[in-house]
């Protein structure tokens with residue numbers, strides 16, 4: 205089993221270090237770890253945010269554990285050299301089209317939700333976000349216009365792209381509460397019209413899953429009004445990005461939410477994937493020991509489950525995390541004073557207590 209670890213920028217290395225400590229404690233037999241540069245740090249060292257060597261390392265692995273990229277010192281670089289291009293490049297080069305972002309409330313954490321405790325308690329949803337299309341990958345550019353400089357980003361989805369992510373969504377719903385809400389903007393966008401029609405077509409293969417549709421503006425409103433109504437939310441790249449950050453605030457903190465990015469490639473042990481917290485490099489708190497490492501640790505749990513077939517260990521990590529999140533060991537993002545390392549310590553203690 206090979207894991208490529210790409211810590212990246214800002215708080216990326218800080219939170220990834222804690223996930224790595226958890227991985228070390230599990231001492232899985234036959235596991236080899238590789239570490240590579242990605243993002244701003246890679247640009248500074250190798251002249252490119254996603255060096256060929258890093259891409260090759262990721263390709264050769266069974267799974268990638270990713271931190272975050274983004275460095276204010278790189279803000280003025282041309283787009284192709286900006287750190288964020290590294291994660292977009294990995295997602296497209298590795299064919300990772302399905303982004304799974306679970307968001308569930310923790311007993312004892314309702315006080316930290318931006319929602320009323322009784323509303324927050326009901327959250328248990330999974331955002332299934334398409335990751336290889338939409339405005340992030342469409343034709344884009346800048347031109348002169350009568351109104352000054354004009355930028356454009358083309359949004360597009362074809363049926364094949366929608367179909368494969370829809371299958372991911374329905375399969376996930378079958379393993380959960382069998383409800384799928386497809387989120388689009390079909391009242392105004394052509395991409396969304398194709399999206400909706402294709403999802404309806406795929407739904408015929410999953411008669412046991414209840415499908416409904418919501419416009420994204422309504423979905424954003426419903427998520428803060430009564431998030432408990434959602435099971436699986438199936439949506440495109442841009443809407444999924446926004447709605448999952450929103451879901452994190454409903455749970456309590458962006459530092460708690462993990463994600464898996466999966467494609468079609470199977471490894472000996474499961475599905476090849478890239479795993480990362482949903483947050484970014486958080487330059488405002490980088491280097492201060494204030495980052496919550498829970499999202500990174502839960503990303504490791506998802507990696508063990510989906511790519512390495514280690515459900516037992518994944519479940520143990522998740523139980524240990526639940527114990528810590530419900531305890532008084534809280535980082536600044538949850539109104540506490542615990543440092544990144546102290547939260548990692550607490551997870552390791554909870555893991556040992558389970559063993």
Ligand code: NAI
Pocket residue numbers: 215219271272273274275276288291458459460480482483484485486487488489494495496497499537
């Ligand atoms: P961000 O997610 O890095 O930070 C948003 C806010 O949440 C900040 O106040 C930050 O301090 C806080 N936060 C984030 N993670 C936290 C954690 N683990 N514990 C405690 N607080 C946490 O998003 P932002 O500020 O919009 O972007 C910063 C940089 O990250 C940018 O360069 C952006 O492009 C990049 N980014 C990279 C992503 C990736 O690598 N996949 C995803 C999102 C943003």
Ligand code: MG
Pocket residue numbers: 445446449482
């Ligand atoms: Mg985001």
